[in-house]
Each structure stands twice: as structure tokens, then as C-alpha cells.
Amino acid sequence: MAEPVAIPIPRPLSARLFGFARSSGFPWIPALILALVVGAAIGGEDIAPFDPNALDIGAAFKPPAWLDGGSFEHLLGTDNLGRDVLSRIIAGARISLIVAFYAIVFSGGLGALIGMTAGYFGRAVDTVIMRLVDIQMSIPSFALALVLATVLEPGLHTVTIVIVIGYWTWYARIVRGEILSLKQRDYVALARVAGCGTLTIFRRHLLPNILNTLLILASLQVGQVIIFEASLSFLGLGIQNPDVSWGLMLADARGYITNAWWAITMPGIAIMLTCLSSNLLGDWLRDSFDPKRRQL
């Protein structure tokens, strides 16, 4: 009864991925920028030319290397306390990425879990959960952040908690929508017919299919989280000295913009580039995961 059926020989996964990346407009420059940021975060103070907290009042307000009075010693200049801006940016990358990572993992995980529960079980469970989401979302996230940050001690943990509380609803909403549509697929019904339990269906059918969405959401959120953290630190509610964060650098340099514009601009550019790169990468991910284009 078996008739000859031609089955295509699959190319190795690496070849497929690389060919796919090449052919679909992979954003190389944003990826490079993000790679640099990650590299800086990993290297941290070890690769920074100076100790980010080393004071050197004599070298205060040195401009960046390409301006008059600057030197290659302090590539991006120094701030009001003589601290090397470049070193502080490198050190700040670590904090920013750590906050982004934990915030996204926890808010994404929590939000996805809640969203999946609401979407899959529907009816009463769904209604209750979504009303909670609505209530949460109607509270201005920044006001909430301020309250929480004053109640808790300012620092890395506070920032992370505040972001998680602010952002999980976003994930929950989107994941719930995905689950609602995935639920209708025949293969989910057939899994039930096969005898699979709810947990198995979640694990095998629902979770992998929303992983794409979560990945895209996460990459789009990196920029948002960094800015959020920077804003909190700027207001003095987030990272405190001697920890370095880009937001803190903005806050510190606010008072002397006219004297040393580079001290506030450089971290600002770092924030902007990171945010932009992650957005572009997220856009590309979203476009390439569109099943109509999937030819892997």
C-alpha cells in the first residue's frame, strides 16, 4: 500500500537560518549596536578605561576627544567630578541591561501566565482576570511607580519590581488574544480528542506558538524598560550612587548642561541607540515570524 512519495531532504538548520537571515533584510547595524551594548554589560568595569567612580577633580569638565581641549585619554570627556564618561556609560550598560532583563522576564512571564489562563479557560476566569487587568491599566503607571518607589527603598530591586507591576498587563492582554485564536485551531481540539490533559496542551501547543509573540514583545520592550528605568533614576527613585546607570548620569549632569553638554548627551545617545536598535530588531522579528513568509 505504500506508494513512492518524494520527500524533500531538509537542509541543515544552520544553513536554513543563515539563508533566511540574509534573504529577509536582517538589521545588521542595530544588531551590532546591541551586541556592543551586551558586550559592554558583560565586560563592565573590566574593559572600561577608568574606574567609573574614580574622582579626579583636576580633570573635571574635560570635553570629548574630537573637541578643543579634549584628549584620547577621556574619549567622551569627563563630568563635573572628573569621572570618565565613557567608563560610566560602559558600567551603566550593565545596570540597564540587568534591569531590562529581569523586568522583561518577570513581567513577561507573569503576564503570559495570566494571559494564557484567561484565554484558555474563558468565561468566568477570563472575565475576572481581564477586569483586574483593566483596573491595573487605569492606574497611571508612573504614579504607581512613584508611590512604590517611595515606599520601598530606592535601588535595583525597586526599579525591577515597579516595572514588572507596570508592564505585566500589556503581555497579559496580547497573550490572551493569541490564545483565544489558537484555541480554535483544529490541532488543539484534536489534542483533546487524543486524550491530552490541559497542561500538556499548554506545553506542547499553546506555549511554543506564543513564544514568537513573546520574543517580539520582549525585544520591543527593551527600549521602553531602559527609558522607564532612566526616568526613575532621573527622579532619584531608581539607581543610586555609587551604582552607575544611564538615567542617573542624566540626572547628575542636568545641572551643568551649559558647561559640559557631553556629560548629559552621551548617555542620552546611548539610551536612544539601544532603544532604537531593539525596536528595529523587534520589528524585523515580527515581520519574519509572519507565517506567510515562513519558508524555513
Place this chain on the structure above:
Amino acid sequence: MQEPPKLLRVENLQTHIFLRRGVVRAVDGIDLELAAGETLGIIGESGSGKTMTCLSLLRLLPKAGGRIVAGRVLLDGTDLTQVPEAEMARDWRGRRIAMVSQDPLTALNPVFTIGDQVGGPLRYHHLANGRAAVRKAVTAVLRRVRIPSAETRLDDYPHQFSGGMRQRAVIGMAIASAPRLLIADEPTSNLDVTIQVQMIELFRDIQRETGVGIILITHDLGVAASLCDRIAVMYAGRIVETGPVRAIYRNPAHPYTQALLAAIPHLGQKRTRLLAIPGQPPSLIDPPAGCRFAARCAHATPRCTEAYPPDVTVASGHVAACWLAQAGERTAAA
């Protein structure tokens, strides 16, 4: 006796689709003829090129990829492949050639009334001027497609119509401008069988009343038999058999046609086993040199894979592209 000139003549039409992974020769040299008041059925499966043929006749190919690369499409003597796009839209599409497609739900815009949409072609082609005249014309069209209470229903929205009524409205849109040629691409596939039979009647009545030429594209051999005067069977971008409807169904000459007829259950003829056609249709990016059906044909000979078979006249008006088809005979039936 001089034969009246054909309404439509398609000569060696070739439409290619240009994809990243290659050039798909979707329509690879087909010839068709249609007289006024006649219905030609194009029978084929998915991937045979029948929908591309239909889009080529209307010059509605996707701009990004598809193009007519060769051939002529002569409607009332004018070669439509040479007509500039502006003229095509103004004088031909929706005016002299119209199309009805498979899904009435997506053919109708949900935010406009049926009257608005059926009146669209009339207004665009200046066949009726002024609201009152358009309304009157639209009511007449809806009556012609047998929509009851046409005068009031033209103010309804598509969601207020049932599936069968929507398809009638879409047919109304198509015939509103009294076209010379109507192309119907699987017009009844989504309909229930009791509605389908009404639709078949409707097509026949419209043809009788207006003398429009109809090209019916379908995979349903039953529907084709009920409506068509002549049939063209398409496979892998080419036409493998053409002929009068009775000849095709009683005396199919091409093994693909024979296999199709043997592969479907026929009501009233209980058979123990249907003929399963093994394999798959060939890739259209790199079609085989010889007969494209040879890989799946029970009667294939070495000659079949070497060279593409010529058109063999099996009987008057009945042509098959098969090395094994001889005039007056037929190949051993499955």
C-alpha cells in the same frame, strides 16, 4: 456555411509568476475559443493554472510577480494583452468582461449596501446617470438575478443577505453592465447543493436572456456537466483536452480526464473502489520536458517522457494532447 467570428480567442497564452525561488510557468501556452451565448468550462485542480488563466484574461495579475509573457487574448477582435491599463479599466473590465468569484462574502464590501455595490459598475462606466436612474437600473438587475423584493432589498447590507443571495448579488454586479464575457471562478463551490442548483439555473437563464459568453472555471465535474457546452481540461499549466461536453464525458481521450472521471464517486453507480491517481502534479518552476501527466499515467510510454505530445484530433471539435490518442479510437479506459 461561414462560422460567425468567435467572441473570444486565446492564442498561446503564457503567464509566468516571478518568485524569489524561480519562475513559475503558471499558464504555459493555452489556446481557447468561445462563441457568444456559449459556456466553456475549464476543469482543473489547484495548481493547474485555471485561476491564473482567469486573472490573465482580466489582466488582474498581481503587479509584484505575475506577467503575461506571450500570447494574444482577442475579445471581439481586440487583443486585450496590448490594451493600455487605463483603457482596460475604463472600457473592458467590469464593462465588457466581468468576473464572479468563489466567495461572495469577500467579494462584497460589508460597509456598503448591496444597491451601492451593484450600482458601482453602472456609475463608473456611465451606464446610468443620476441617483434615480441608477436605482431603477439596480432594481432591474436584482430582479434579473431573482432576488425577491428587489426594490427594498437594495438598501440592505451584505450581512443581511444569506449566502445564496449574496452570490446572486455578486452575479448581479457582474452582469449589470451587460458584459460580452462573464468569467465565473468556482462560483458554486461554497454553496449548499440545494442553493447551487438554483445558481446553475440562474446562469443558464442569464445566458439565454442576454447571450453572454460564459467561462466557468471549476474542479467540480458535475457542475461543469450541468452548465457547459464545451470543456477544456487543464493540467500543470497546459490544456490537455478540449471538446464538446458530451464527448469529454462519454469519450474522454486523455488519460488525465479519464482518471478524473474514474476518481470521483458517481451518484447511482456504486463501485467498490475509486481509481486513485498516484503521485502529485509536477512543479511549475521546472516542468518536465515530456507530457506533464506521464509520471502519474497508467499508460505512459518512454515517448511520453521525452517530448510533449501534439494535439491530436480525436473527433470533430475534440482534441487531446496525448501520444496515445488516435483519431476515432480511445485509449483503454481505466
Place this chain on the structure above:
Amino acid sequence: MTAPLLELRDVKKHFPVEAGMFGARASVRAVDGVSLAVAPGETFALVGESGCGKTTIAKLVLLLEPLTAGSILFDGTDLATATAAQRKAYRRQAQAVFQDPYSSLNPRLKIGTIIAEPILAHQRPGRAALAARIAELLDIVGLPAGAAELYPHEFSGGQRQRIAIARGLAINPRFMVLDEPISALDVSIRAQVLNLLADIQQRFGLTYLIIAHDLALVEHFSTTVAVMYLGAIVETGPTEAVFANPAHPYTRALLASVPRPDPDHRPEAGVIHGEIASALAPPPGCKFHPRCPLATDRCRHDVPAVTQLSTGPGTTPHWAACHLIGT
């Protein structure tokens, strides 16, 4: 007659429809009192047009939707009152193949995982045993063993449907629900899959409940048929009997409307007029009366009772619900 494998007794399924916050709650009566019995080894076909409820019955039989009323018995066990263990045992014995080969397979899973899913839900086989079973199933449906490592998008519609059949067979069920198994496939591929279904039925002694709208297919493939209209069965009996002597006007209209691949046969349009009524507000009396060319006054008011038509002893009864039988 042997005891039926699957039995439906006066099964009802109503879907509530919101009619405003304070409006009366309307219901779509998708299935409105259906009783049928499927004997072991037979192929029972449910036919009807859109909205008749046949797909809903498939979902009810597969426990994908809860019943509103009535009971479904499998091998004598009432599924509604069954314990969780009994329901799991039922899942071992009843599998399904659905219409759409593209949404029946999870595009992110390998074929091997897809086919193994029913097995893994009920057993814990070792890796080697599982791989052997998957290879065996692929061979039964005519696909090479290497297919287990590939993903669904590398297969055509017909091949995907074979994979779905392999999955259905994985745990040796006794009963399969086939919901329009070939209507989404190309004509030249349909016979392949249909012949495969017939072969495995013989080989493994399966009982089929097939949902279809193609009457020619039903005549070819089934032993018993039930014609549905607006949630109720209007006629049922052995396929040969029903097709040879259709008693209900709707069955007759359906058969007359089917176009045949025969240019000299014209399907009759005048046998039935109008459109299917809404299941929200079905007509009183006989639900078919607005479209029936033979409707009498009685049809408009009284729901017709079941009239048995004569068939041989020991065979499935042939009955229809119409006032006009025998007149």
C-alpha cells in the same frame, strides 16, 4: 442485531445567544433531538447542508462540547455521567480526522511528535518502541519512515491528511469520527485518501461516523445514512434503501439537486425553493415546510412523527419524519 457501538438518545445542543442585557435569551438550536445508533464495523454517514447540525454532533460525540440534553452512549456507557477514568478510556477508543489538513497539524511540531501524541497521552513507551510504532503507522498510510523528522509545511494537503489518519490510528481505536475528511483535497487526491480509509477500516475493524455533504461520496462509502435538516434527522436507514427510495421530500430534493458528471442529466431546480431557515427561530410544525413543495396545512402546525418504512428483517430500520408518507 448486535448492540450498537455508539448511540445517541434524544441529544440536544443549544447555544445561547446574547440578545441585549435585558432581552430574552435566545438559543441557536443546533441539535434538537437527535437519536441514532451506529453498529460496530459499519460506516454511518451524517449528511445535510450548512447549519443542519452535523458538525455539532461530531463535536458532541468527541466530547468537545457539553450536551444540553439527552445522552450519548459508547459501548453502553453514558458519556455524560462517566467518571474521568471512563472518559479517558473512551478517548483511547474514539479518534477523529478533521476537514482541514492545514490546521489539523501543529506547524511547529515534527510529524513524529504529532503522530505520537495520542500514544503519549495514554502510555509511556520507550524511545525505541515509540519510534518503531511511528514508522509502522507511517507505512500503513503510505509515507516513508523519514517523514517523522520533517515538519508539516513540507507536505501537501493529501499527505497531511494521511498524517492525520496515522495519528488517528496510533492507539488502535475502535471508532473514528471523520468530519469531511476529503472535501478540502484536490479531486485527484481524494480517491487516494478515501481508499486508504476504506483499507484501514477493513484491516483494523474500525467503525466510522462520517460527516459529509457530498451525496455521491456518501453513497459510495457508507452503509447507513442519516439526513439532517435544521438540527433534526429527517430520514435515516441503510444507504442503498435511502438512496433508492428516498421517502422524505428533503432527501428527494437533495438527491435531485446533486449535479452529476453526465451532460444529459440536469439537476432539477424546482424541487426545492427558498433558503434554509435560521436555527434561532425554526419554523413551527415540520421545520422543512417553508421549502417543501408538498407542504400541507398539517405540516405547518404539527411536528411529524417518525414513520418506519419496510426493510428486510435484521437490517437497519429505514424511517423518515414526514406527514405525507403512506399517503
